[in-house]
Amino acid sequence: MLIKDVEAFTVSVPAPNPAYRWREGLRGSGGGEVGILRIRTDDGVCGVASAAKPGSGAVLRGLVDRVLRDELVGQDATRREWLWERLWNIDRTEYLPIHLLGVVDTALWDLAGRAAGVPVWQLLGGYRTAIPAYASTVTFTSVEEYLDVADQCLELGYPAIKLHAWGDPVADARLSLALREHVGPDVPLMFDGSAGFDLPDALYVGRALSEAGYLWYEEPIREYSITSYKWLAERVDVPLNVAETVPGAHMSAADYLASGCATYLRTSAGLRGGITGAMRIAHLADAFRIRAEVHGNTMANRHLCMAIPNTTYYESLVTSNPVRREWGIDGSGVVSAPTDPGIGLAPGPDYPAELQEFIHAV
Ligand SMILES: [Mg+2]
DSSP: OOOOEEEEEEEEOOOOOSOBSSSSSSSSOOOEEEEEEEEEEETTTEEEEEEEEEEEHHHHHIIIIIIIIHHTSBBBBTTTTHHHHHHEEEEEEOOOOTTTTTTHHHHHHHHHHHHHTTTTHTTTOOOOOOEEEEEOOOBBBSSHHHHHHHHHHHTOOOOOOEEOOOHHHHHHHHHHHHHHHHHHEEEEEEEEEOOOOOHHHHHHHHHHHTTTTTEEEOOOOOOOHHHHHHHHHHHHOOEEEEEOOSSSSHHHHHHHHTTOOOEEEEEEETTTHHHHHHHHHHHHHHTTOEEEEOOSSHHHHHHHHHTTTTTTEEEEEESSSOOOOTBOOOSEEEEEESSSBSSOOOOTTTTHHHHHHHHHHO
């Protein structure tokens, strides 16, 4: 199954309506050109993956034209491990954007699933067929609005809630305590700092989360200093969930584990080197009986959630008030395994006809 063609397609995605925002200092929701990679083989099979970050289209297209087509055409599409290592060698001099590192690998998994006629989660071994989804909030305006959103999430069936708050340690700590008070002791709660704090502020928030019995405390600090995470873990009781945005897949995750700071590791197809990188992280964590929690609500990540034994939830982004439940999640907050061969596409009327054609062409 030799690769005969590698192409990039860009599609303009409008900004979400209503718009939403993240913590102070981060850019909010926005539209832009998204890149789609298509790999075709000489026996008529095709695999597709998106670099879903708005603005990634031009970068992906440039990379395909300058490097990837030349590297991939003529290679055996079934040798995902070899091609995964090849991409890391290319990264040594190309400094690939982290959200593009896994695109080739994810497209090759899609291709393998389509060739076999089965969804990727089954190719990966198929651990489960459904998993609970937690409601992962964007940043809302006030404590009152968060509590209202939390009520709606629970009403819609979500069994657990993760906060993305303002990035103000005092306000964030107050919100975290208020939410625990509001929902009672039995609802699992998580907090995502989106790397908004330094160590003193991370400690301040972490102590509130410890007091309120949060399940995990995610990415409070930029992930360049493992030592700062180690010091944080030594000073708070709340378990840390780390290594979402560092490059290096399982290689950097290993050092987080070795430092002793991690009770949970982040993994994802989008930021951790595709399906292959994400699974390497999951197995690495499992060796230490640590959970690998999947970051982000993409189709590729749904497959990972069904394939990784040591994971708890699917992350479902709640971007609006009134709250809308993400497609495919039932009234008990459970998402079922994808059924299309390969990765498959989320349903929706938003895909332009030419994109559909591009994705399904062989
Ligand atoms: Mg996160």
